[in-house]
Amino acid sequence: MVPVLQRFVAAVFATSVLAAAPALAQNWPARPIKLVVPYATGGPADVYGRFIAQRLGDQLGQPIVVDNRPGAGAVIGTDAVAKSAPDGYTLLLMSNTHTVNETLLPNKPYNLTRDFVGVAPINYSDLVLAAHPSVPASNVQQLVKLAKEQPGKLNYASSGNGTPYHMAGELFKSMSGTSIVHVPYKGSSGARTDLLGGQVQLMFDAVTTMTEQIKAGKVKAIATTGKKRSAVLPDVPTVDESGVAGYEATIWLGVLAPKGTPAAIVNRLNEAIGKIASQPDVQASWGQQGATAMVMSPAAFDKYMQDDIAKWAKVIQSANIKAD
Structure with a gap:
């Protein structure tokens, strides 16, 4: 009888969560939002994260509090977000370090596909x-x-x-x-x-x-190393145009939310971040820093991450790369 009871309780809990999701999304955000940055303060990822946090907070009408949790190759902060409630109040700033880690660190306590949903990309740097x-x-x-x-x-x-x-x-x-x-x-x-x-x-x-x-x-x-020439070094050709066709290796940033975050919240965040990244002054400022804005739907961003995971998995396995 105990297993039956457990299944019943789980089913009731799941139903209640689904029933509460529309109301949660409708009233969101009603309090400050936390953006976990799993990198040290002052680095490029932290700087862009704080920029997005400020602009995003202005759009949503609630402050976005940046919480730096560096350590273990971004695993510590990322795991904290994976274990957070999927209510739109805890977000993760991620980079392609995360897609590399999917293969490089197979024993980490989370999995990007299983535990997160893509919200939006931010930018990439050559x-x-x-x-x-x-x-x-x-x-x-x-x-x-x-x-x-x-x-x-x-x-x-x-x-x-x-x-x-x-x-x-x-x-x-x-x-x-x-x-x-x-x-x-x-x-x-x-x-x-x-x-x-x-x-x-x-x-x-x-x-x-x-x-x-x-x-x-x-x-x-x-x-x-980008698909097109860098605005900072316009006279320098890309690896791709120099004969290694298809080569691309950049540093890119994005925002994730815990799996189960209501789609309405994810879509609203995606729209807001895309709006920020599309502003001419933002693109001009990022261009001077060697960064190019990225705008995608949540579904397109999820696919982009999956493709990146597969890309680096092939490289890691063929070169037999091990973590330090």
Whole structure:
């Protein structure tokens, strides 16, 4: 009788939740909303998260409180949101670190598909493949030729295993058929310092971070990593147009909500975030920072995430990448 009773209670609870959802959505938001940022204060993700929080709060008529919960490769803050009530009052700022982690960290306590629903993307930022001046290659074709002639002789730095910079490098190797040694660092600053000093030869880095060094001639810009040329480095071709067809590796941000959040709330959030990202002043400001606005429906964003998970799963498995 106990299992029967348990099923009955569960059914009653589920029915009550479904019945309450329309009223919840109709009265939402009636209090402040929390945006969990699973990264440290002051980083690019935090800066964009706070920007969205301010603008979104103005649109919704309730403050959006940013709650930084960094740690364990974004797992700590993400897990907290996964366990939150699906009522629209707790949201997650996510990046493509999350889609990489789906394969890289198989034992984490949550699953993006199972525990979250996509609300809206925010923007993406290109990277640039930079080389020390001593590298005898100035474009992708020359670099690929050099790497194939001397397999395992070239190396590239990154801020650590599983980071977007590392994944950009592994995707490049996979799609170009080259063997280039990965040199992981504990953070981008050490990797960047050694690239400038010639201790390492190549690095995928943020466009805006590396632009000053490129203009000063301290490093060479081989290519950028987006679908189209970067507004910050318009004279530098993309990897895709340089012969590695289909290559794309960016850092992108979005907003998720716990699975079960009423569709009316998700749609309202999506519309509001899309409106912010579509404003000319926002797009101009982000463009100067090397970021491009993204606008999608919740369903399209969910598919975008699924495609990204599959993309990086293939790279991780083929390169046998392990978490630090």
